[in-house]
Amino acid sequence: MITPVILCGGAGTRLWPLSRKSYPKQFTRLKGELTLFQNAAMRLKGAEFAPPLVVTGPDFRFIVTEQLAEIGITDATVLIEPAARNTAPAILAAALWLDQREPGAAMVVMPADHAMADGAGFRRCVSAALPVAQEGRIVTFGIRPDRPETGYGWLEMSDPSAAGPQPLQRFVEKPAQPLAEQMLASGQYLWNAGIFLFTAPVLRAAVTAHAPDLLAPVEDAVAAAQPDLDFHRLAPGAWGDLPNLSIDYAVMEKSDALWVQPYDGAWCDLGDWETVRRESPDLGDGVATGGAATALECRNTLLRSEAEGMELVGLGLEDIVVVATPDAVLVADRSRAQEVGRVVQTLKARGAPQAEQAPRDHRPWGWFETLALDDRFQVKRIVVKPGGQLSLQRHLHRAEHWIVVSGTARVTIGEDVTLVSENQSVYVPLGARHRMENPGKVPMVLIEVQTGSYLGEDDIIRYEDVYARSGPEDG
Missing domain, CATH: 3.90.550.10 (Spore Coat Polysaccharide Biosynthesis Protein SpsA; Chain A)
Incomplete structure (x- = not known):
């Protein structure tokens, strides 16, 4: 074999x-x-x-x-x-x-x-x-x-x-x-x-x-x-x-x-956005779109909306690539599509997290994304797949409020273990040992509101983890 x-x-x-x-x-x-x-x-x-x-x-x-x-x-x-x-x-x-x-x-x-x-x-x-x-x-x-x-x-x-x-x-x-x-x-x-x-x-x-x-x-x-x-x-x-x-x-x-x-078959390495345009279904005049994108009177143009709820509209564009995500938008001449790496280098030199970090942070238990962030609070959407569980952990600089919006969460805070269903919420005090699990058969979605003096992902002390992680990963 x-x-x-x-x-x-x-x-x-x-x-x-x-x-x-x-x-x-x-x-x-x-x-x-x-x-x-x-x-x-x-x-x-x-x-x-x-x-x-x-x-x-x-x-x-x-x-x-x-x-x-x-x-x-x-x-x-x-x-x-x-x-x-x-x-x-x-x-x-x-x-x-x-x-x-x-x-x-x-x-x-x-x-x-x-x-x-x-x-x-x-x-x-x-x-x-x-x-x-x-x-x-x-x-x-x-x-x-x-x-x-x-x-x-x-x-x-x-x-x-x-x-x-x-x-x-x-x-x-x-x-x-x-x-x-x-x-x-x-x-x-x-x-x-x-x-x-x-x-x-x-x-x-x-x-x-x-x-x-x-x-x-x-x-x-x-x-x-x-x-x-x-x-x-x-x-x-x-x-x-x-x-x-x-x-x-x-x-x-x-x-x-x-x-x-x-x-002899079709092959490409999708190495740049111009290749993606060429390999996508042609809507006429060399135009290709993805997601909630609309092209009006455009030629040889790629428009892709990769953000939920974002309508991307191009009017009278020619030889242009536009790719929109929740936290970044690329607008480029399609003849320079192979130079996008320069954009990443420039953003990285400026310290912009968008250079390397995707809006959704994927973890073994599911994923999360930040919806709002300020000096002393952060709001996240967290999705936990069926059977997934975050580590038993605590934070030294923040408290957390969890609101379940879909599914059911099994929540551990200190010695107490409770089930939190849709439209219910729970408060995790600063310094408390806690864990979140999804005991159900459908994804569990919650909104987390963090408040405190420091909201970095490395503010975590992990006690138990079914995924055998040891680094400063949230959850």
Whole structure:
């Protein structure tokens, strides 16, 4: 069986303000009912595929398992990186982990944030390339190009007429427009999708040959990994000293064992808002909208409202991208969509929380968002999923008032445990031990009003937590 390995990190900058560091684009529903991550997990699901192995960071571990459970995948393995170090250490860790448990395992490595509509077609490509991988080759998947794209790397084929796997001639870095046009016209090049198929021992040998400094620290991290609930934490050790290396740069561009498998289906990495516009249903004149957005007499424009209750209207716009969220709005020329990362850098330098923090803060028990904030009070909406419970905790600088507006809460304050139903409220004094749980079968929603001299999320002393958290996370 082939193990799908899904790389689930990301800085959350290229599709700001919808995607942010705290909640990057793979977890959003950019296209359809499923998130990009969920689509990636479903793409390689079938009799010939093992349960997925997901490599992610500590901040995303509960989001990963929750989104997998929503699509019926409960047997995935989740490896938690101590720190983000690009794709080379992450992929090597996955290979070493698999090889310990299934020697010689074949694995397909893919990012979590690509869109690929024809899952069956991609599975056929993987099956076609598998014999080559089992013979000791590394297979990369290339996309048949339909435009002179300058935002992707390209792959030169040895036999453009062949539909099956073939030796790869070379990688081409993101080209300038004239070179991209030449490569498209030649028919000899594919886009580099960043998807690979190989066996674990072959990758280990390639790393040993081309990036040997990676091997020992990653081996140590895998060997000393520790279970954490249903996750596996790679040991920090020397991980923090690993270089920030992509797998392309560390191994693939140096290897002479690379083959390429062409893929003819639709694919994109949704790497900027212009790509999202192009991949969205065209309402005419190149206009695409999302959410409560209306375009009047616009051309080649994207309008997306990602905020409940916000009507976004564009009048007479041309070549414009507008994305509105509850706490931030992006207005950009669509020709500069690939520069949105500069916006994030600028906001981060100013200390604006919108640079990296999403309006909704997702936690293992549910999520919360701030509705109002001033010097001595804060109002939040808190949603607790069925069976979810916040930690037993207390605060040194604030009191809290809880008003249940939907469902039923089981509330612990000191030694008292009570059920609080819709339209009822409870007061949590400053310094009191307390906990909130949802014992019901539907989400529980409450409004929390905090009052006090300090309202930061790190004002928390945690006594018990079913999610085994130890950091200063609210709840």
